[in-house]
Amino acid sequence: MALHKIGIIMNGVTGRMGTNQHLIRSILAIRNQGGVCLPNGDLILPDPILVGRNEGKLQALAEAHDVPRWSTDLEQCLADPYNQIYFDSQTTDRRAESIKKAIAAGKHIYCEKPTASDLTGSLELARLAREAGVKNGVVQDKLFLPGLLKLKRLVDSGFFGRILSVQMEFGYWVFEGDWQPGQRPSWNYRKEDGGGMILDMFPHWRYVLDNLFGEVRAVSCIAATHIPKRVDEQGKTYDCTAEDAAYATFELEGGIIAHVNSSWAVRVNREDLLTIQVDGTEGSAVAGLRDCKVQHRVNTPKPVWNPDIPNPINFQDQWQQVPDNQLFDNAFKVQWELFLKHVVCDAAFPWDLLEGAKGTQLAELGLVSWRERRWVDLPQLQI
Numbered sequence: 001m002a003l004h005k006i007g008i009i010m011n012g013v014t015g016r017m018g019t020n021q022h023l024i025r026s027i028l029a030i031r032n033q034g035g036v037c038l039p040n041g042d043l044i045l046p047d048p049i050l051v052g053r054n055e056g057k058l059q060a061l062a063e064a065h066d067v068p069r070w071s072t073d074l075e076q077c078l079a080d081p082y083n084q085i086y087f088d089s090q091t092t093d094r095r096a097e098s099i100k101k102a103i104a105a106g107k108h109i110y111c112e113k114p115t116a117s118d119l120t121g122s123l124e125l126a127r128l129a130r131e132a133g134v135k136n137g138v139v140q141d142k143l144f145l146p147g148l149l150k151l152k153r154l155v156d157s158g159f160f161g162r163i164l165s166v167q168m169e170f171g172y173w174v175f176e177g178d179w180q181p182g183q184r185p186s187w188n189y190r191k192e193d194g195g196g197m198i199l200d201m202f203p204h205w206r207y208v209l210d211n212l213f214g215e216v217r218a219v220s221c222i223a224a225t226h227i228p229k230r231v232d233e234q235g236k237t238y239d240c241t242a243e244d245a246a247y248a249t250f251e252l253e254g255g256i257i258a259h260v261n262s263s264w265a266v267r268v269n270r271e272d273l274l275t276i277q278v279d280g281t282e283g284s285a286v287a288g289l290r291d292c293k294v295q296h297r298v299n300t301p302k303p304v305w306n307p308d309i310p311n312p313i314n315f316q317d318q319w320q321q322v323p324d325n326q327l328f329d330n331a332f333k334v335q336w337e338l339f340l341k342h343v344v345c346d347a348a349f350p351w352d353l354l355e356g357a358k359g360t361q362l363a364e365l366g367l368v369s370w371r372e373r374r375w376v377d378l379p380q381l382q383i
């Protein structure tokens with residue numbers, strides 16, 4: 001049995017996603033379980049080096065989790081051949097520049113979405129990585145959520161018949177920061193800092209729709225800044241220059257219509273923070289983050305419109321839960337394990353920087369649609 005120790009530069013690791021999802025729930029969880037086991041019995045053991053600007057924060061994070069390696073010097077980390085992977089979860093507007101340096105240093109790349117602030121930037125990264133021959137991947141965590149894995153199971157089984165439409169409701173109330181602190185970073189609400197619902201969430205919707213139902217072919221989108229002022233982490237009031245809600249319709253391959261509402265200014269009256277309803281000729285499903293319920297055509301009730309009497313049907317009772325039938329691990333960790341196997345033994349990993357660029361494309365064209373008040377077709381991407 002061989003042990004493959006892999007140095008991973010983790011840049012932006014003091015942030016919300018970097019600390020919780022990528023360091024604690026993925027890399028450290030993989031270390032705690034003894035590594036990633038390969039079919040031949042070999043083990044991959046990730047060895048992170050925490051990178052950022054703030055020495056105090058890095059040291060505190062490293063000490064809290066018993067991570068011996070941390071640094072404020074990205075160049076030095078890149079120069080060390082022991083570090084084979086560069087991971088980036090910095091704020092979106094800083095990502096492309098750092099990834100370019102890492103590609104030039106010959107590192108394999110794994111990063112958060114969106115990969116860059118615009119399509120040109122995202123495509124450039126995909127091209128540079130291909131030319132340099134480095135392996136590359138982009139976080140597409142929603143694909144590994146139990147609720148979406150169950151949906152995929154339904155699609156693959158042919159449960160839906162012909163899929164007609166998809167309705168996604170995403171969001172919750174993000175506090176303005178005055179009488180209760182906001183639960184998301186303030187840069188999310190400033191365009192000049194890379195914020196905005198469309199750039200943030202459309203990359204997710206692109207890979208969810210493409211992978212589960214069919215490639216997105218066209219977009220129509222309207223967005224709004226519903227809350228014009230918020231209070232930041234320092235207690236200072238700022239102007240919200242980015243949209244905090246987007247209402248979009250997507251046309252998918254095969255004529256499927258997907259409607260997706262995304263809002264940080266909505267109060268949740270549904271079963272989860274993200275719900276996906278799929279209607280097909282043979283059956284329908286509603287998935288949340290973990291659960292998924294179905295209604296087959298033979299179980300479909302026959303409502304008759306009559307507001308003069310109390311509603312005789314309890315619609316919620318007509319659905320059946322899809323069973324787990326497997327153990328589900330953290331979505332980010334599952335994808336990290338696949339990427340580590342991709343790096344060490346060339347296992348398949350289709351979610352690369354070109355796939356990531358498709359997300360940036362949908363965001364960019366969603367913004368065009370909103371600005372120009374029209375449907376916009378998505379051309380096939382080439383690098």
Ligand SMILES: NC(=O)c1ccc[n+]([C@@H]2O[C@H](COP(=O)([O-])OP(=O)(O)OC[C@H]3O[C@@H](n4cnc5c(N)ncnc54)[C@H](O)[C@@H]3O)[C@@H](O)[C@H]2O)c1
Binds near residue numbers: 012112185
């Ligand atoms: N996959 C997902 O579900 C998901 C969810 C939320 C955010 N994200 C993405 O993750 C990224 C980070 O989001 P977050 O919510 O963790 O943000 P955050 O503000 O909590 O963290 C950002 C990180 O970038 C660092 N950073 C910011 N400015 C910097 C600078 N000038 N120099 C060096 N480092 C700097 C911060 O120190 C911090 O470590 C974003 O690109 C976002 O789109 C992904």
